[in-house]
Amino acid sequence: MELAVDGAPVYAYTAGQTLDPARPSVVFLHGAGLDHSWWGLQSRYFAYHGRNVLALDLPGHGRSGGAPLATIEALADWVMRVLDTARLERASVVGHSMGSLVTLECAARHPARVERIALLGSAFPMRVSQDFLAAARANEQSAYVMETIWGHAPQVPFAGNPNPGMWMYGDTLARLARLAPGVLYADLKACNDYAAGLESAAKVKCPALFILGRRDAMTPAKAGEAFASAIPGSRTLIVAASGHSLMAEAPDATLDALIEFLR
Amino acid sequence: MAGPKYPGFDTLALHAGQSPDPATGSRAVPIYQTTSYVFRDTEHAASLFNMERAGHVYSRISNPTVAVLEERIAALEGGVGAIATASGQAALHLAVATLLDAGHHVVASGALYGGSHNLLGYTLRRFGIDTTFVKPRELGAWRAAIRPNTRLLFGETLGNPGLDVLDIPEVAKIAHAAGVPLLVDSTFTTPYLMKPFELGADLLYHSATKFLGGHGVAIGGVLVDSGRFDWEASGKFTQLSAPYEGFHGMDFEEESGTRAFLLRARREGLRDFGACMAPMTAFQILQGVETLHLRMPRHVENARTVVAFLAAHPMVEAVGYPELPSHPDHALAKQLLPRGCGAVFSFNMKGGREAGRRFIEALRVFSHLANVGDAKSLVIHPATTTHYRMSDEDLARAGITAGTVRLSIGLEEAEDLVEDLGRALGTAQKTLG
Numbered sequence: 001m002e003l004a005v006d007g008a009p010v011y012a013y014t015a016g017q018t019l020d021p022a023r024p025s026v027v028f029l030h031g032a033g034l035d036h037s038w039w040g041l042q043s044r045y046f047a048y049h050g051r052n053v054l055a056l057d058l059p060g061h062g063r064s065g066g067a068p069l070a071t072i073e074a075l076a077d078w079v080m081r082v083l084d085t086a087r088l089e090r091a092s093v094v095g096h097s098m099g100s101l102v103t104l105e106c107a108a109r110h111p112a113r114v115e116r117i118a119l120l121g122s123a124f125p126m127r128v129s130q131d132f133l134a135a136a137r138a139n140e141q142s143a144y145v146m147e148t149i150w151g152h153a154p155q156v157p158f159a160g161n162p163n164p165g166m167w168m169y170g171d172t173l174a175r176l177a178r179l180a181p182g183v184l185y186a187d188l189k190a191c192n193d194y195a196a197g198l199e200s201a202a203k204v205k206c207p208a209l210f211i212l213g214r215r216d217a218m219t220p221a222k223a224g225e226a227f228a229s230a231i232p233g234s235r236t237l238i239v240a241a242s243g244h245s246l247m248a249e250a251p252d253a254t255l256d257a258l259i260e261f262l263r
Numbered sequence: 264m265a266g267p268k269y270p271g272f273d274t275l276a277l278h279a280g281q282s283p284d285p286a287t288g289s290r291a292v293p294i295y296q297t298t299s300y301v302f303r304d305t306e307h308a309a310s311l312f313n314m315e316r317a318g319h320v321y322s323r324i325s326n327p328t329v330a331v332l333e334e335r336i337a338a339l340e341g342g343v344g345a346i347a348t349a350s351g352q353a354a355l356h357l358a359v360a361t362l363l364d365a366g367h368h369v370v371a372s373g374a375l376y377g378g379s380h381n382l383l384g385y386t387l388r389r390f391g392i393d394t395t396f397v398k399p400r401e402l403g404a405w406r407a408a409i410r411p412n413t414r415l416l417f418g419e420t421l422g423n424p425g426l427d428v429l430d431i432p433e434v435a436k437i438a439h440a441a442g443v444p445l446l447v448d449s450t451f452t453t454p455y456l457m458k459p460f461e462l463g464a465d466l467l468y469h470s471a472t473k474f475l476g477g478h479g480v481a482i483g484g485v486l487v488d489s490g491r492f493d494w495e496a497s498g499k500f501t502q503l504s505a506p507y508e509g510f511h512g513m514d515f516e517e518e519s520g521t522r523a524f525l526l527r528a529r530r531e532g533l534r535d536f537g538a539c540m541a542p543m544t545a546f547q548i549l550q551g552v553e554t555l556h557l558r559m560p561r562h563v564e565n566a567r568t569v570v571a572f573l574a575a576h577p578m579v580e581a582v583g584y585p586e587l588p589s590h591p592d593h594a595l596a597k598q599l600l601p602r603g604c605g606a607v608f609s610f611n612m613k614g615g616r617e618a619g620r621r622f623i624e625a626l627r628v629f630s631h632l633a634n635v636g637d638a639k640s641l642v643i644h645p646a647t648t649t650h651y652r653m654s655d656e657d658l659a660r661a662g663i664t665a666g667t668v669r670l671s672i673g674l675e676e677a678e679d680l681v682e683d684l685g686r687a688l689g690t691a692q693k694t695l696g
Contacts, residue, residue: 016512037519044518045315062520063495131266142266149267157270157338158278162317164325165333165525166344167279169269174343174490174521251317 003085006059008066010082011036013055015047024115025052025088026262027079027106031097031121032187033147033176035062038096041251042258051262054086058099060183068186072098072194076105080113092116092262096247097219098191101126107208108200118209118261120254121216121244123223124197124230128188136185143184144176153215153243162251172245201230208234209261211254213242235261272339272455273556280334294546295327313511314518314530324533328542332549336475336485339454339552340467343490344525346533347483347545351450351470352378353538354484358446358466359383360536361528362414362502365391369415370408372399372429374422374662376470377649379448383417384657396657399427400592405434409441414499416443420459421451421600424609424645424669425583425662428592428599435463442497450474450636451605455559462599465492466524473636474606477551477558481544486528490521503527558638561674563603568677569670569684573610578618578688580611583662606672607635609645609663616665618691619644623668625687628679635671640680643669 001019003010013036019025026046028039036043036055043055058075060068069075079102083091092115095103100122107114135143148169161168176184208231212224221238228236237257242250270279284293300319302308310316319325333345348354359369359382371383373396383394397404399418409416416438418429429447438445444465449457453474459467469475471483494503495516503523504516510530515523533539551558570584581589585596585604596604612618623631629642633649643649645663658664672680 013517016506016514016517035520037522040518041315041317044313045310048313048315135266145269146266149269155282157275159282160280160327160331161334161344163344164317164319164327164330165337165346165529166522167334167337167342170337170341171343171490171521173341177491178493178520255316 003082005078005081005085006066008059009064010059010085011057011063012082012086013037013043014053015044017047017053019052019086019088021087021089023050023052025054025091027083027091027093028053028055029079029093029095029099029102030056030058030061031099032191033061033179033184035175037062039247042247042255045255045259046262052088054082054088054091056082060180060186068183070186070190072101072105072190073109073196075102075190076109079106080110083113089113090115092118094118094120094258096120097122097244098126098187101191101194101197104197104200104204107206108203111203111205114206116207116209116262117204118211118258120211120246121213121219121224122210122227123219124194124201124227126191126194126219128192133185133188133192136188139181139185144173147176147184148172150217151244153213153241153249154217155215156243156249163248168245168248197227198230201227204231207261209257210234210236211246211257212236212238213244213246213249214238214240215242216244218244275335275338276555277553279338280331292328292331292546292549294542296542297326298322322542323537323539324529326542326545329540329545332540332545332552333485335549335552336454336469337487340487341458341460341489342487343521345485345487346525346528347471347485347540349484349538349540350482351448351468351472351484352382354468354470354486355379355382355448357486357528357532357536357538358468359387359392359415361524361532362444362500363392364502366412367392367414368410368412369394369417370405370413371396371416372418372422372427373397373657374399374425374427375419376423376448377645377652380657381652399429402430402433402437405437409437413441414443415446417446417448419448419451420457421585421605421607423451424607424667426585426590426592426604426608427662428585428595430595431459431462431464431599435465438465442499444492451607452600453555453559455555456563456602456605457600460489460491465489471548472634474559474562475552475555476548477555477636477638479634479637479639481547483540483544483548488524492524493520494523495520507531558674560603562606562672565674565677565680566603566606566608566672569672569680570608572681572684576685576688578613578692580613580666582608582610584608607669609667609669611664612666612668612688612691614666614691614694618694619666619668621694622687622691625690626683628675628683629670635669637671638674640673640675641671645669
């Protein structure tokens with residue numbers, strides 16, 4: 001569905017379903033340079049199993065207009081304005097990578113509106129190397145290659161894609177090729193600059209789940225586990241065979257964990 | 264700090280899409296000779312059918328062995344994914360049927376494989392899809408042929424049989440200016456000699472029967488999507504950007520901009536037309552793909568030796584190989600095909616049909632048959648075989664005469680090939696008196 005927030009068009013994938021305020025809602029937030037379709041299987045599942053689903057394209061990404069927002073905090077407040085526009089009072093929020101930081105901030109800044117949070121491929125601090133930032137700032141192809149290769153487990157190019165016939169590297173590169181100049185850099189900079197992780201983690205009162213990939217090169221599982229320990233009572237699932245792109249690399253394990261957590 | 268290294272072509276040819284089988288440790292790709300796959304429970308079944316979970320349901324739609332081939336070819340081409348089909352013709356049909364409805368129009372190169380010409384020029388017209396054929400090197404003709412209902416531009420990377428080099432960068436610009444994709448048949452070049460997506464093509468397919476399989480043992484095709492064409496922005500492809508009642512009201516573009524084409528092609532085209540690839544076929548073609556990077560250089564090297572021999576022979580009027588300065592696309596070939604122009608080409612003999620008949624029947628190493636891209640050298644007379652349905656006008660447009668002979672150069676000793684051709688040409692020469 002298409003919404004308008006801050007004067008810009010916002011796209012929210014709902015799997016073609018009509019939102020019903022009486023149903024529980026789940027918001028899916030993608031990572032740097034990506035879009036709603038990264039959540040394709042999982043978001044579609046919940047939309048057909050009794051949830052309102054809003055798998056968002058963040059500003060400047062996918063089908064959403066506007067410029068990318070500069071900070072994780074600004075993105076979290078934007079998500080709340082999307083909920084306002086969609087007339088949804090409360091939602092669980094599921095975020096990946098950069099989206100996981102936004103998810104945390106949603107829960108910390110707007111606790112009355114966030115029921116549960118799931119953070120996938122997450123770590124704090126989410127430092128980005130200077131080479132990666134510089135390449136992204138220059139809109140160089142090498143930045144997209146770094147995002148693609150570091151964004152998947154090392155065995156991905158030599159292992160079958162759970163989605164038959166699809167080449168995971170190629171799909172990621174094709175998505176990144178559609179980005180407007182500067183978008184990936186804005187995202188990576190927002191991750192790198194984000195400093196409030198531990199303070200915000202301490203404010204989280206709702207149930208929290210971390211889903212981490214043992215072979216994650218971007219946000220290593222050990223860093224994710226340390227981050228999870230900052231949220232009292234949070235649970236952590238480590239997927240042994242997955243890298244950073246859990247939704248694509250281990251779609252069933254990711255979905256099963258979310259089904260159980262959001263039950 | 265250097266960035267991470269993208270896997271090389273040769274490594275991908277051997278490994279992309281498959282790791283040792285987790286159930287058995289099998290290093291080779293297992294042949295999953297099964298029609299169907301057991302659901303864990305009814306909920307799992309429903310989720311697979313509604314695309315909430317990834318996996319296999321029925322081997323017409325997908326199969327684990329076939330999926331390895333699809334992923335491997337997509338990796339070699341730099342695409343987002345691929346669909347393997349029962350033949351190269353099935354791949355072309357799947358591409359057209361996914362994107363075009365009755366009333367739509369294709370602009371295609373006139374220098375096509377005869378089967379592709381038949382499909383577009385005759386068969387698809389029965390279903391309301393019209394095609395205008397143009398000379399591939401006349402860029403203005405491509406532009407002029409585009410109509411409001413045009414939905415696809417199509418050509419072969421190396422036109423069959425004259426080896427017209429398709430100017431992919433320029434034809435792609437023409438296609439994109441019209442808001443439509445460029446599809447290329449990449450059979451003659453394979454991803455080893457050319458990467459059409461890097462040049463601007465949006466979709467490509469192979470007759471995997473040819474160089475990908477490489478050994479003349481299996482019929483198959485592979486359709487690959489670059490994921491780069493913006494179907495939504497074009498506004499001309501409601502097949503991908505509007506709810507489709509034939510699949511749960513799915514808007515394929517909303518599901519994924521980069522996967523929309525393959526989603527519909529698999530969920531509609533394979534489901535309904537059913538021209539899928541068998542797992543044994545995929546296995547056989549994979550054996551060929553694993554040595555593609557070794558075979559193609561030898562194919563090209565042998566072809567160059569044979570071309571040089573024929574070009575100097577008194578019985579030969581002309582050799583159509585783009586590496587020769589006499590070929591009209593010589594400069595373009597240097598630019599687009601620096602690794603070589605493949606191993607299939609034609610030459611025109613003196614002496615007409617009778618000389619041609621004697622030449623072909625005198626060959627001992629070359630096999631007279633209707634195929635190309637085998638490890639063995641092959642020969643055929645297009646005017647009486649692959650292109651026999653074409654009118655004289657269409658034949659001339661495709662650069663074919665009664666004396667045209669097409670060769671597919673294999674992996675034998677080049678000296679033996681030259682000796683075979685020299686002796687057969689000598690036999691043919693006797694017809695000239």
